Every structure is written in structure tokens, then in C-alpha cells.
Amino acid sequence: MKHDSFNESAEMYLKTVSELAVNEGPVPISALAGRLGVSTVSATEMVHRLQDHGLVEHQPYKGICLTECGYRQASEVIRSHRLWERFLADDLGLAWDEVHSLACRLEHATDPKVTEALDAYLGYPATCPHGNPIPRHHSTPSEPEDCPLTELRPGDSAVITRVHPESDELLEYLADLELVTGTYVSLFEVVPFNGPLVFKERERTVYLGLEAAALVFCKPVEEA
């Protein structure tokens, strides 16, 4: 049973499966391939390799699930990723929408010893700068109680809590719109026929497409 710390590629597959699996149920290989930017054939090959190593289970025409062991490895990578994001943003002062891709390289080069020490150094933060929880051993990952922006009704107000799943383009786009975690927004209207959500916020009007809004989570705020 060699469970060697795996290489970058395999780690990205595991991490991605874990991220896509939050919407419950097995992840189709095509979704994996899409997110990783490889062909479905390549993804299939890799998934089979991972299956041979007991990290993943593939039910043809259904999708893939992480095994216990695969889940542990994915969590370790995600943990390291989010801790690095915190460090890069909070301590090194790098930009909110840059730290994701910077951490995505570091996460594969990080020994567990470093992860542990970093966690302590940062004071055991609860979330990454984009609001996603930092996995810890012994702690069951409690489901966050926020909802996507798309569930708001016109007139509702909310604070942005989380972006998931994270991607460079999305984070960059949100940063441009100044819709980062902690931002207070109130929904003005939803343009019909799958149009964007329109937010009004002190003098400012922001249009956010449905696709993006579905990935941004918030916690409603009582009206004053």
C-alpha cells in the first residue's frame, strides 16, 4: 500500500472531484475534464489510474466518487491551498483575486509538516480569503449555512460570504466589480429571461450574470 504523497496532476484531480462533489452525487468525468482543461479521454485514463490506487471509484455512466483515502488526500491539498491563500493575502499582502492561482502551485509542494506549522502560525483561521472553510483533522466539515445570490428576491439585502468553486476568471471578475467577501449588497431586480441580477449599492449599480451569481454565496441581512 504505497500512498506516497502524489504528484501534482493526481492531486488536482482529487481536489477537483472533491470540489465538484459538494453538489452531492458522483461527478461525471466530463465535468472533471472540463474543469481541468483536459480531454475526456485523458481524464478517463487518469481516473482509472487513481482507481487502481484505491483513491477513487468510477461507476460507468454514473460518475466518480472519492474513496475514504482519496477524500483524505484531497482534503489535505485543499487545506494547504486555503492556508497558503490566507498567508499570501493577509501576511504578504497579495491581491484577493491573485492568491488562488498562486496557492494552486504551492499546494502541491507542501509537506504536511509545513501545513501544520503554517496553520499554527496563522492562528488556525476558519476560512480562506474567499470564505471557504479550511478542513481540519478531527473536525467534520459543517455545511455552511449560506445561499447563492440567485436565491435572493428583489429587495433583499445580504453580505457576500463565499465563492465556490473558485476560479481565476471568476475571482478576477468579482474583484473588478468589487463584489468580494464581506461586501454588503442589496438586490434591485432580476432581469427576466435569465438576465443578470441587478444590485444597487451606494450610488453604484452592478450587473451580475446568473452563471456567476450561482457561485457566489451570501447570508441575508435583516432590513433596518
Place this chain on the structure above:
Amino acid sequence: MKHDSFNESAEMYLKTVSELAVNEGPVPISALAGRLGVSTVSATEMVHRLQDHGLVEHQPYKGICLTECGYRQASEVIRSHRLWERFLADDLGLAWDEVHSLACRLEHATDPKVTEALDAYLGYPATCPHGNPIPRHHSTPSEPEDCPLTELRPGDSAVITRVHPESDELLEYLADLELVTGTYVSLFEVVPFNGPLVFKERERTVYLGLEAAALVFCKPVEEA
């Protein structure tokens, strides 16, 4: 002219050439291969690839030198390596003899932006925890004015300043003997026929083989 930040393997070759080149003159491929733990044939292949990219120049039967461009890339990797070492040791509290190999993975996953920010965060330290200078743009790397332990004479006293080149086994060994940077030593005798150096230090007698001693540098201290 694609000068893409290179992959781990190429970076290690460049870094190693740079390290072995301090003893002036072109580095034989066999030395490279030895340090990197690959066959000379593999090293030759890689050196040719690097030459095609204009990073290295190979004069058959003489050795290889870095080009201007190769030197710059090597320095960038070394810079990142030594800054990470400082962070891991000083801030995260990891052990003196562990940080080298931990940093050897991080160094290839570090964007220049991160390196710069890290340098500032650490307050622009001059050296890594093992005494080697941290390269900076604009600063010509001044030759350190220390000498190897092997140049001491019995009766001499000195402070350990530097270990070069660094390797896991050597650092671990030195840590065991408590011969780390900053340690005060005085040479008692040199055992003939290439025998070890014998140091006496408050109640403690330490034997250090010639091969190791040649890689440990010190600054002599005036006798009181």
C-alpha cells in the same frame, strides 16, 4: 524566445550548476549527474535541452557554464529557496536541518510576485539559516570572506558561518553534532593520514571527517 518559467527538473539542473560553479570553472556533467542522482546519459540529454534553450553552454570534455539568462534563472530559484528556508525556520519554527529539503520543493512552485513579497515580509534578510547569501537583483553577490574548517590549524578558534553546498544528509549530520551556524569551535588536532578534525568545545569532543569539514565554512576568532 520562450523563457517560460521552467519546470522543476530544469530548474534543479540550473540551480545545481550554479552551486557547483562556485569552485570556478565549467562544471563536468558527471558532477551534475552525481549531485542530481541521475545517470550521466540523462544529465547529458538534459544539458543539451538546456543548451538548445540558451540557458547553458557545454564545451565537450570541459564542462558546462551558465549563460547570462541561465544564471538569472538559477539565481531566482536560489533566492526563492533561501527565503523560504528563512520563513520556515524563523517564522514556522521548523528545524535547521529540515528546512532545506522542504524549501527545495517550494522553490519551484513560487511565483516571482510571491518571492518579492516574501522578501519584504521577512525584512530583506542577508542569508539563509545555513549562512548562504540571498541573491538580490541589483546586488553583485559579494564573495563571502570565510574559509573552510579544513584551513584551520590546531589551536585555532572560529565561528561556523556557512554550509555549502547544502545537502540533507550533511545538514542532518551537522545538526546531530551541534555544529550549526553560529556555533563556536576550537580545533584540537587534525588526525594524520586524512583523518578527521577533532574539536573540543566545553566538555565536548567532536570528530568531523575531512569531506564534511571541507563544506563547512567559518570565520576565525582571535584568541582571548
Place this chain on the structure above:
DNA sequence: CCGGGTTTTCAGGTTAACCTTATCTTACAA
């Protein structure tokens, strides 16, 4: 119950890094 679209598999190909074994070349020391 069947056909079209999704999903998977098959076949064949590429590239970077490695490897071994074997055959040159060259430098230099006796």
C-alpha cells in the same frame, strides 16, 4: 422500444525525463 446524445473505450501518437548497455573520443600522466 428505439434513436439520438452523452459517456466510455479503443487505437495510435507525442513529449519530457528517466533508464541500461555499449561504443566511441579525448585528455593527460606515466
Place this chain on the structure above:
DNA sequence: TTGTAAGATAAGGTTAACCTGAAAACCCGG
């Protein structure tokens, strides 16, 4: 000067990740 060890090249092989193009298997809505 010449023999030999060190260094370089040649030849052939492996593995992980990728790719394309095409065939086969499946699932589900009409």
C-alpha cells in the same frame, strides 16, 4: 607516445500525461 580512465554519444526502452479520431455502450425522452 601511448594506454587508459573519464567523458560523450548512440541505440533502445520505460512511464506518466497529455493529444486526436473513431467506434461502442448506455440512458432516457418521446
